[in-house]
Amino acid sequence: MSDVAAQTPRDTRSAGRFLYVAGVVFLVAWVLVPLYFLLINTLSSPDAVNSFPKSFIPEFDMGSLQFFAGFEGMLGALWNSAVVAAITMVISITISAPAGYALSRFHFPGKYLFRLLILLTRAFPLPLLALPLAVMFIRTGLDDTVFGLALVHTTLAIPFAVLITYSLFSGIPMELEEAAWTLGCTRVTAFTKVILPLILPGIAASAIFAFVISWNEVFAAAVLTIENRTLTAFLLQNLDTSPLHLKFAGGFILVVPALIFIFAVRKYLFAMWGIANR
DSSP: OHHHHHHHHHHHHHHHHHHHHHHHHHHHHHHHHHHHHHHHHHTSOHHHHHSSSOOSSOOOOOHHHHHHHHSTTHHHHHHHHHHHHHHHHHHHHHHHHHHHHHHHHOOOTTHHHHHHHHHHTTTSOHHHHHHHHHHHHHHHTOTTOHHHHHHHHHHHHHHHHHHHHHHHHHTSOHHHHHHHHHTTOOHHHHIIIIIHHHHHHHHHHHHHHHHHHHHHOOHHHHHHOSSSOOHHHHHHHTTTTSOHHHHHHHHHHHHHHHHHHHHHTTTGGGGGGTOOOO
16 A cells, blocks of 8 residues: 555656656747758758758758848848847837836836836737827828837837846845945946946847847838838738748748847846846
8 A cells, every 4th residue: 555655656756757848848849840940941942942842951052042132122121120120229228228227226106107107018919009100100200211110119129128127227236336335436437337237238138139029020010111111021011922932031031130149148038037137
């Protein structure tokens, strides 16, 4: 009887371990298998992309990427995506870094309401705001402009950037600033000489996160632009008429920068859930 009782917890742990490993393998495969097939088709010739059955080993042929670079309007759309994402990154950090610092260091009436309102900016779906945004942009002359689209992307990125910077600033003890004040530093010099060097990697991670949000956004880019489309909107516009190898090459160009950026700053992104890095 005792052997059966001892064996039951062991079997339970084994089953739990098996389910855990199976779940991890499934999630990894769910992410990596599509990326691998995207890589194979991007690094294969157009004929190989359209053939069947497909090879599991890339040919390392640049034909699809060359076709992508030579497709009319593609490089312009790629440039627009880079410019919009860069503007979004700069504006987001310029606004969110002071906001995160103020939320972590000062107590003022309506502080918690302000934090809630920041989160509520993502409560409204973008399709619901598309028509009033389009009307407002037409009246102000911001329609079909890179800067106007960057402003929309900034509103999408700021909530995440504020949460990240707020968590990072909260992870730095207030005593460090107070010690700098006693040694003759002003609040500004204490921030620039003591706090900023500690927080700079997290600020960079927040900036790159804003860049990735803008880089991958498609709905606002498709609705608010016509001539100055970003790469995501341009690919969506030509989705029905473009050949298969162009779709794979475009998807590869979109995915790779985001993967590189997120992998480079992955440890700082945990700050969004309140885990500050020191």
